[in-house]
Amino acid sequence: MKKPFITKTKAEEIASEYPTPFHIYDEKGIRDNARSVNKAFSWNKGYRQYFAVKALPNPFILKLFKEEGCGLDCSSMAELRLAEAAGFSGDEIMFSSNETPAEEYAYAAKLGAIINFDDITHIPFFEENVGPLPETVCCRYNPGGTFSISNSIMDNPGDAKYGMTRQQIAESFRILKEKGVKRFGIHAFLASNTVTDEYYPVLSADLFRLAVSLKEETGAAVSFINLSGGVGIPYTEEQKKNDIGLIGEGVRKHYEEILIPAGMGEVSILTEMGRYMTGPYGALVTRAVHEKHIYKEYIGVDASAANLMRPAMYGSYHHITVLGKEDLPRDHVYDVVGSLCENNDKFAIDRHLPEIKPGDLIYIHDTGAHGFSMGYNYNGKLKSAELLLQEDGGVKQIRRAETMNDYFATFDCFEEWKGLFDGKQ
Numbered sequence: 136m137k138k139p140f141i142t143k144t145k146a147e148e149i150a151s152e153y154p155t156p157f158h159i160y161d162e163k164g165i166r167d168n169a170r171s172v173n174k175a176f177s178w179n180k181g182y183r184q185y186f187a188v189k190a191l192p193n194p195f196i197l198k199l200f201k202e203e204g205c206g207l208d209c210s211s212m213a214e215l216r217l218a219e220a221a222g223f224s225g226d227e228i229m230f231s232s233n234e235t236p237a238e239e240y241a242y243a244a245k246l247g248a249i250i251n252f253d254d255i256t257h258i259p260f261f262e263e264n265v266g267p268l269p270e271t272v273c274c275r276y277n278p279g280g281t282f283s284i285s286n287s288i289m290d291n292p293g294d295a296k297y298g299m300t301r302q303q304i305a306e307s308f309r310i311l312k313e314k315g316v317k318r319f320g321i322h323a324f325l326a327s328n329t330v331t332d333e334y335y336p337v338l339s340a341d342l343f344r345l346a347v348s349l350k351e352e353t354g355a356a357v358s359f360i361n362l363s364g365g366v367g368i369p370y371t372e373e374q375k376k377n378d379i380g381l382i383g384e385g386v387r388k389h390y391e392e393i394l395i396p397a398g399m400g401e402v403s404i405l406t407e408m409g410r411y412m413t414g415p416y417g418a419l420v421t422r423a424v425h426e427k428h429i430y431k432e433y434i435g436v437d438a439s440a441a442n443l444m445r446p447a448m449y450g451s452y453h454h455i456t457v458l459g460k461e462d463l464p465r466d467h468v469y470d471v472v473g474s475l476c477e478n479n480d481k482f483a484i485d486r487h488l489p490e491i492k493p494g495d496l497i498y499i500h501d502t503g504a505h506g507f508s509m510g511y512n513y514n515g516k517l518k519s520a521e522l523l524l525q526e527d528g529g530v531k532q533i534r535r536a537e538t539m540n541d542y543f544a545t546f547d548c549f550e551e552w553k554g555l556f557d558g559k560q
């Protein structure tokens with residue numbers, strides 16, 4: 136059974152200070168998990184996990200990762216600025232962007248971040264718009280076709296906009312080497328939310344072989360291999376949690392079989408996990424406001440897809456617990472819905488839950504990654520607060536809820552709004 140990391144009593148106590156809906160994150164869960172990740176790869180001297188900022192772009196969370204020895208993976212100007220504000224610099228930042236604007240490359244270079252080129256044409260683009268190439272450069276690889284693990288197709292790299300072909304990455308390495316680049320990295324992200332212990336090992340074997348052959352072909356010194364993100368989490372009760380220890384050992388086995396015999400035992404392993412690092416350690420807490428009985432049974436809540444877009448966007452499953460009713464039979468079938476004028480604004484469809492009454496607190500699981508950060512302002516909905524459940528049990532607001540003032544701030548060209556919402560929610 137999936138268990139909330141706060142009780143109903145605690146949630147009510149929090150809600151009396153910070154009105155629902157809110158996202159809350161579990162500091163202890165995040166730290167313990169980060170430590171188990173670092174331990175799983177501790178066999179590799181240069182290992183570093185770069186947290187994918189887009190999953191949970193909050194500087195308080197980023198600082199936790201800094202304390203746990205992680206770096207950050209950024210892909211936009213705002214993410215670079217967040218990394219800078221949270222105290223990261225130099226090779227603690229991986230810049231894995233795509234369709235990158237010149238000023239973002241320039242800012243990443245200024246911070247000394249590791250630049251990960253998504254395309255061969257970005258090399259002259261960088262030189263023309265930013266300046267000389269850094270000494271360390273990464274290139275993103277896309278093998279095309281489909282990506283399979285033991286005959287089952289996991290994803291479709293051939294349809295993905297990212298990365299370079301096999302031929303292009305070799306050509307890029309030659310060009311970069313000629314232009315004085317000294318250290319090379321290889322990066323690939325070939326499947327998303329993989330709930331299996333096989334993904335990183337299978338990917339790593341492919342990339343290790345690629346590294347060996349690229350070194351032979353181009354003479355480029357491959358100093359790191361970046362397995363990027365894609366390690367999944369169990370959103371449903373039936374799925375089994377990945378075993379990061381087994382994943383680390385699986386990568387090690389291929390490292391010892393492929394890289395060490397090739398004399399490449401100094402290569403560092405990097406990862407850019409987002410979902411795996413924070414997904415399970417966040418929840419969206421919302422209150423039931425309405426019940427409606429028409430052709431189906433509906434529970435209307437005070438959150439909407441503006442707070443958590445994954446169900447509306449991907450049809451994703453997020454487990455729901457009705458706080459205080461954990462042990463009651465799930466003998467009602469509901470659509471749990473938000474208030475957007477969009478019929479896909481449904482957190483759950485035909486979900487078996489205990490009877491819900493207006494006023495009940497509803498805990499939506501696993502919103503710690505790609506949750507708040509994907510939010511938007513449709514229908515003029517305001518973004519919620521983000522809270523941190525600290526290790527000592529205290530709760531800290533790490534981002535306040537948006538106010539009407541925030542929503543209207545960009546109408547500063549429209550005189551009539553001025554002052555209208557000052558000091559008001």
Ligand SMILES: *Cc1c(COP(=O)(O)O)cnc(C)c1O
Nearest residue numbers: 187231364365366407408409410
């Ligand atoms: C989104 C992303 C990640 C993180 O992916 P998860 O599935 O959250 O682990 C890592 N690297 C890059 C380049 C990404 O775009």
